[in-house]
Amino acid sequence: xxxxxxxxxxxxxxxxxxxxxxxxxxxxxxxxxxxxxxxxxxxxxxxxxxxxxxxxxxxxxxxxxxxxxxxxxxxxxxxxxxxxxxxxxxxxxxxxxxxxxxxxxxxxxxxxxxxxxxxxxxxxxxxxxxxxxxxxxxxxxxxxxxxxxxxxxxxxxxxxxxxxxxxxxxxxxxxxxxxxxxxxxxxxxxxxxxxxxxxxxxxxxxxxxxxxxxxxxxxxxxxxxxxxxxxxxxxxxxxxxxxxxxxxxxxxxxxxxxxxxxxxxxxxxxxxxxxxxxxxxxxxxxxxxxxxxxxxxxxxxxx
Numbered sequence: 052x053x054x055x056x057x058x059x060x061x062x063x064x065x066x067x068x069x070x071x072x073x074x075x076x077x078x079x080x081x082x083x084x085x086x087x088x089x090x091x092x093x094x095x096x097x098x099x100x101x102x103x104x105x106x107x108x109x110x111x112x113x114x115x116x117x118x119x120x121x122x123x124x125x126x127x128x129x130x131x132x133x134x135x136x137x138x139x140x141x142x143x144x145x146x147x148x149x150x151x152x153x154x155x156x157x158x159x160x161x162x163x164x165x166x167x168x169x170x171x172x173x174x175x176x177x178x179x180x181x182x183x184x185x186x187x188x189x190x191x192x193x194x195x196x197x198x199x200x201x202x203x204x205x206x207x208x209x210x211x212x213x214x215x216x217x218x219x220x221x222x223x224x225x226x227x228x229x230x231x232x233x234x235x236x237x238x239x240x241x242x243x244x245x246x247x248x249x250x251x252x253x254x255x256x257x258x259x260x261x262x263x264x265x266x267x268x269x270x271x272x273x274x275x276x277x278x279x280x281x282x283x284x285x286x287x288x289x290x291x292x293x294x295x296x297x298x299x300x301x302x303x304x305x306x307x308x309x310x311x312x313x314x315x316x317x318x319x320x321x322x323x324x325x326x327x328x329x330x331x332x333x334x335x336x337x338x339x340x341x342x343x344x345x346x347x348x349x350x351x352x353x354x
Contacts, residue, residue: 302329
C-alpha cells in the first residue's frame, strides 16, 4: 500500500460528537491555535466557545446585530475577533466576554477576519470590495490601511508575516506585500469564496464557485492542481489542508466532506457529514481531528 493510501486510513471520518446550541445556520467553526478549544458563529448573531473534545459549551458572546460570518482567536487565546452582516468587526476579551473595541470602516457586510501573527493587527474582507487593516493597540476604531483594488466582493483573507492574501468574487487571488507595497494578482477565472494556506506556507488553496478547489504555488502563482467532485456553486465554504499537507479537505453543498490526495488529486474518501451545506471545516493543528459546521445548524467533531 502506498504511503498516501495508509495515511488515508487515518483521516477523521468518525463522528465523535455534535456541538449543539446555535439556532439556525452555523457559518464558521475554528480551532484555536493549540487545538484545545474552538469558536463558532452563525445566523443567530452569537459566537460560542467550546471544548470540542468533551462537548462542553464554555461561553456565549453576544453583541452583533446581525448574522456573524467569521471568527478568529488570537494566538495567545486571550482575544478574539469577529465580523458579520452588521458591517462591524468586534474585538473581544475571551475571558470576560467584553467587547474591547468595535472597528468600523466597511460600508457593507464583512465576510472574513484574521489576526496577524502578533495579534496587533486585524485584517478584514468585505462585500464593499475592500480589505481593511485595524490596529488593536490604538484607541482608534478606523482602519490604518484600506486595499480597494478588487472588482467585486472580497470573501476570504489570510495573512503571512509580510503579506495579506485575499480571494474575491472577481475571480482573483491578490497578494499584497506589506513591506514592499507591491500587489500580485492571480486570475483564476472563477469566483473565489475561500482561500487557505498550506502549513508549510508554500501553497495556496482557493475554493471556486465552479465546484473546483485549486492549488497554487504561492510565490509564482502557478496552478499546481485542481480538485473536483463536490458541489460549490453559490455558498461560501471552507477548504483546507490536513495538518501534514498530504490531503486537501473541502465541503460540499450536498452535506458531504471530501478528502483529496494532494499531488495527484483523486478523491480518497467522501462521507455525508451534514444534512445541508457544509459551511466550514477546521483541521486540528496536530491530531487527526476535524470540525465541520453546516447550514443545518450543527457542528460536528470528527476523529
